[in-house]
Amino acid sequence: MTASAVEEELLDELRDLVMLHARAQGLDPGHCRRLLRTIGTTAGFGTGSWAGVWCQEGDCLAERGQYLEACRHYALGRFPYADGPGRTRAQEKCVETFDHWRTEQRGIDRLSVDLPHGTVHCWTAGLSPSSPKPLLLVMGGIVSVKEQWGPLLAAAPALGMAVVVTEMPGVGENTLPYDEDSPAMVSAVLDAVADRADVGRTHAVALSFGGHLTLRRALTDHRIRGVATVGAPLGPFFLDREWQRQVPGTTVATLARLTGTGRGEVLESLRERALTVAELRSLDMSVAYVASLRDEIVPLADVALLRRHVRCSEALVLDDVHGAPAHLDRVRPYLLGRVLAMAGANPLRRAAFGAAHALARAKLALRGTR
Structure with a gap:
């Protein structure tokens, strides 16, 4: 060629x-x-x-x-x-432009967490030392930056939770390496806001590889009480060599970049990151998972593994590709609704936040057309 x-x-x-x-x-x-x-x-x-x-x-x-x-x-x-x-x-x-935008909003702040091997940067809303609320932790996957969550941060006052959005190691501003120690980053972020949020009641919206990283940390950090995810690799993605042959080249190249591993070796090097059946069975928390029938990155065997072995789990399966892009109007309220339900929000609170989130998105869309 x-x-x-x-x-x-x-x-x-x-x-x-x-x-x-x-x-x-x-x-x-x-x-x-x-x-x-x-x-x-x-x-x-x-x-x-x-x-x-x-x-x-x-x-x-x-x-x-x-x-x-x-x-x-x-x-x-x-x-x-x-x-x-x-x-x-x-x-x-x-x-830079997100920073300009957030100064026009109310209550969206920047948080940096320094660790021995790098720094985690976050955007926050709703943190309060005098009235700490349960924490919503938000993280995307291997190509998703934290700035994409602007509408959620803008709608945070209606949520009844403090919000922290961040990125996976090596993504965006996060300078940490993506390695076996990466899940510890989640606990470091919780520690950093423990004086301004009720981190003992932390729930997460964590997508794709961010979902895997958060679930792995939840095995040892029991402050994480629930996770809602889309297309998170759990076990089969890391172990099925036949499946790995058809994973898109961009995904392989990105993983190689984040891990500092050659493209030809990166998937093999990740085998130890697979969650075992025993680990999944030990998860004493709620997990909501959106799976796609035509997912080209993560096999359906991953969500099947979750449903068999995580006691408090549920799945929404859609006819779509990775991330369910054609069903975002369904996926967004599902993820946020499940997190609010996990956190114990009553139906009126969930309805109020749904309306506020939709209004925030509509206002931002309208402003963008002017």
Whole structure:
């Protein structure tokens, strides 16, 4: 295969995968497809490059004061990870414009947690030393930045919980390595807000590999009382070599980048991270899992394992690909509704938060069209 053919194959895969994240952030699919058609290379930062096209659009939006819309475009410009000057600039502008946007809101703050091997950065809402609330911890997967959770942070006052959103090790601003010790990061974040939130009642919305990391930490940190996740690898993903042969190249490359392992060895190196049957049976907590019938990354065997061995578990299975991008209007209320139910919120509180979250998204969408 020629170099140009390899580049075009890589671009095609990126175009498909990035649409999931575009939809998750509320970007118009037609608008994104128009931008994608102008991209001819994944490298560099010039005209027609991946980072260049997304950043140029982000720059135009930022100049008009549409900071959250700009942030969303920069987030796609750094997709799937910052591997050069172009994507690095996109990552930096993503954080910068989100910071501009959050200063226009009320009660969204920045938190940094320094650890021996790196720093975890977070956005928070609802933390209070005088009135600590149960904690909602939010984390995406291996390509998802914390800035995508702006609408949730904006709607936090209606939630009745404190909110901390962060990123997986090696993703976005998180400078920790993604290794066997990564789950300890979750406990460090809880410790950092223990004086302003009731971390003994922590519930998490943790997606994909973020779900795996959080569930693994829940084995030893019993402050985590419930997890709602989408497409989290548990066991079969890490162990089934036949399945691993069809995992998208972008996923393999991203895991290799985060772990510092060669692409040819990375999946084999992750085998020890599989959750065992004994570990799953020991989870004394609630787990809600959204699975996709056509998931190209995580096999359905993972959710089957969960349902067999985690006592307090439930699953929503949808006819979709990884992350259920075509069903976001169903997935979002399911995840948030299950977390609120796990946390003991009454139906009126859940309905109020659902309305507030929808209103926040509508306001942000309307502002983005002006």
